Amino acid sequence: MSQTRLKEQSGNPEASEMISNLLGDHEAVIRFLRDDLTTCAEKHNDMGTSDFLTGLMEQHEKMAWMLRVFLHGQR
Numbered sequence: 001m002s003q004t005r006l007k008e009q010s011g012n013p014e015a016s017e018m019i020s021n022l023l024g025d026h027e028a029v030i031r032f033l034r035d036d037l038t039t040c041a042e043k044h045n046d047m048g049t050s051d052f053l054t055g056l057m058e059q060h061e062k063m064a065w066m067l068r069v070f071l072h073g074q075r
Helices: 015-043 047-074
Strands: none
Touching: 015 047
């Protein structure tokens, strides 16, 4: 899959490792969305898509925050 940005995890990790991997994926998506926001706004002058991506990024940031809180509570 040449269009994917995330790497597939293999094996059967423990629950805390799965959550940590999920957190990493959300953080990666946030980084990708930030780059895409810049591209939409500056290169394409497409503020509508930029606003849509901002909403998606906010959802991923919230989920990442919740996963971080969960992981720190497990230690």
